[in-house]
Amino acid sequence: MPHTTEDILLDHGFPGTRRGVTVHRFGPVDTAGARPKAYIQAALHADEIPGLLVAQHLLARLRAADAEGRIRGDIVLVPYANPIGLSQAVLGTAIGRFALSSGVNFNRDFPDLAAPVADRVLGRLGPDPTANVALVRAAALAAIAAWETATEADSLRKILLGLAIDADLVLDLHCDSEALLHAYTGTESWPDAADVMTELGCRAVFLALESGGNPFDEACSSLWWRLRNRLTAGLSGAAPPLPAACLATTIELRGRRDVDDAQATADAEALMRVLTRRGLLAGEVGPLGAPAGQATPLAGVDRVRAPVAGVVLYAVALGDTVAVGQTVAEIVDPVTGVRHPARARTPGIVWARAEQRYTAAGAIITSIAGEKPLAEEGSGLLTAR
Numbered sequence: 001m002p003h004t005t006e007d008i009l010l011d012h013g014f015p016g017t018r019r020g021v022t023v024h025r026f027g028p029v030d031t032a033g034a035r036p037k038a039y040i041q042a043a044l045h046a047d048e049i050p051g052l053l054v055a056q057h058l059l060a061r062l063r064a065a066d067a068e069g070r071i072r073g074d075i076v077l078v079p080y081a082n083p084i085g086l087s088q089a090v091l092g093t094a095i096g097r098f099a100l101s102s103g104v105n106f107n108r109d110f111p112d113l114a115a116p117v118a119d120r121v122l123g124r125l126g127p128d129p130t131a132n133v134a135l136v137r138a139a140a141l142a143a144i145a146a147w148e149t150a151t152e153a154d155s156l157r158k159i160l161l162g163l164a165i166d167a168d169l170v171l172d173l174h175c176d177s178e179a180l181l182h183a184y185t186g187t188e189s190w191p192d193a194a195d196v197m198t199e200l201g202c203r204a205v206f207l208a209l210e211s212g213g214n215p216f217d218e219a220c221s222s223l224w225w226r227l228r229n230r231l232t233a234g235l236s237g238a239a240p241p242l243p244a245a246c247l248a249t250t251i252e253l254r255g256r257r258d259v260d261d262a263q264a265t266a267d268a269e270a271l272m273r274v275l276t277r278r279g280l281l282a283g284e285v286g287p288l289g290a291p292a293g294q295a296t297p298l299a300g301v302d303r304v305r306a307p308v309a310g311v312v313l314y315a316v317a318l319g320d321t322v323a324v325g326q327t328v329a330e331i332v333d334p335v336t337g338v339r340h341p342a343r344a345r346t347p348g349i350v351w352a353r354a355e356q357r358y359t360a361a362g363a364i365i366t367s368i369a370g371e372k373p374l375a376e377e378g379s380g381l382l383t384a385r
Helices: 050-067 114-121 129-145 152-164 194-200 216-232 261-277
Strands: 004-009 020-026 037-042 074-078 169-176 182-185 204-207 247-255 294-297 301-305 310-314 327-332 339-343 348-353 364-369
Touching: 020 050, 020 152, 037 050, 037 152, 050 074, 050 169, 050 247, 050 261, 074 152, 114 129, 114 216, 129 152, 129 216, 152 216, 169 216, 169 261, 182 194, 182 216, 194 247, 194 261, 216 247, 301 339, 327 364
Parallel strands: 037 074, 037 169, 169 247, 182 204, 204 294
Antiparallel strands: 004 020, 020 074, 182 247, 301 364, 310 327, 327 339, 348 364
16 A cells, blocks of 8 residues: 555543544555564653654655655554653643553553453464464454453553554664663564664663563563463463564663754664565665674663662763672762762663652662563563653
8 A cells, every 4th residue: 555644533532632643554555464564653651752753754764765666565653652641741841651640651551462362263273373373463453453441541552552463563662761772672582683673773672571561562572472371371282383473672762852853864764774674665775783782681670779869970871881889879968968879789781870860769760781680570670660
């Protein structure tokens, strides 16, 4: 199909309000359900602005590629994924991470589709992995269509997941507070995701089977291994082949203030190279360069917390490599002037820190990528925040 634009309205809004999601679709004119399929969205956390600009640069390039006849797959782009969050502001401050009506994080609580999909495909999978993947995708779409939502936030989740659940590649564009470019993906998606991370220049990649809270990317990708585990539990014979057919990742486009055309242009060009390597665009991109960072377990991240409330003075910069016990920041008590050190629990690269220079006791101020787990898998590694 040629480039099309659709506005999908959310349900359950307040009286007198109607909000919608704009969806851009690119694909061949003569191919229904073209493969591969890529889904890209920006600013599910609506106050994370870099992705909004990158999406506009990407949209312009996709339009040009469409005019040149270069689109080979099915590409879905949602340039703003959260109209609810985009409309929220309190005293001039954008509040896009949480729904003000409920306090719920917009990138948590996506449904785990493994159970309803298992009910639909049980006994129907055969020896052909391609046919099995198609059957599971159809069942997932049907399960989402049958989901009866009760809130505007869940209506949004239903729309976004319905657009993405049958994709081969899902890229969810976010950002951190102050950060290097980094990403999250499923352990089963590595090293398949290495080309994506290398093209984007990710300085760190975090792997987990369950990161906590069921965020959007995980709802798309973990369906496959959760479903496989459910269908093979207690099975004595050979299990039907069921590959992990969706590579989904959350891409963190540095920090909140990293918003400029030059950087957004570079990020959009990197995404175009990813789409080309993955067969969605015709063209040549040359050999893949060296990775900018390494993949480590999400459970190995040291979330350094402030020991007391006070003024934050960072002792290390983003990109620095630190040792165990090294002081990464000092918290200055504004009453006594006493300085309280915050120390690293793991060696590794400093990849994120809080932009606010006044902190509450116990708040996360710095994040370090460690190579060995500090926490158990599935223990809420991302946290509700």
